[in-house]
């Protein structure tokens with residue numbers, strides 16, 4: 034089985050996709066596998082914006098890293114549906130490699146034990162200007178990460194991502210084009226990504 038087929042097997046066990054779209058396209062699993070190599074095989078990854086766990090599942094599949102995923106909402110109270118099933122399944126399947134924390138990414142600086150913990154942060158939470166800039170600042174200044182992967186690099190949020198890249202003198206390592214193929218009926222998202230190195 035190729036990576037995409039493996040991902041689709043895992044995806045069957047996640048909570049169903051409900052409501053508005055906005056998760057990684059299954060083809061993105063190959064992009065994330067590339068990110069893992071380009072970001073020098075991160076040992077710990079922080080995934081900002083869990084939703085029902087699609088990107089988290091991909092990180093767990095494509096790497097050996099420990100993955101911490103945060104989301105603003107509790108699993109059973111998310112506007113896009115109850116994702117308790119995803120948390121339970123991923124915790125059981127990837128024992129000792131996954132944890133979900135209900136948390137606002139703006140509270141990252143309050144987690145003192147997170148300094149220097151993560152090698153890679155995936156920024157896929159709130160795509161507004163203020164949050165993209167705040168998540169980037171926290172990743173660099175508080176978490177002191179080596180690499181950041183921005184989601185939605187080819188959407189309306191790109192302008193804020195580019196502003197963050199300039200503001201913090203980040204080095205673009207690679208960009209990943211969107212996957213607009215709408216055969217993925219449960220989520221046609223595919224906003225592309227940008228991997229940057231913190232200098």
Ligand SMILES: C[S@@+](CC[C@H](N)C(=O)[O-])C[C@H]1O[C@@H](n2cnc3c(N)ncnc32)[C@H](O)[C@@H]1O
Pocket residue numbers: 055056057081082083084085086087088089103104105106136137138139157158159164
């Ligand atoms: C685009 S979805 C994430 C999709 C997910 N990465 C995937 O591939 O399936 C964005 C998520 O970020 C969460 N979110 C929005 N603002 C946030 C914040 N300030 N802190 C943490 N999570 C946030 C939302 O609740 C939503 O579940």
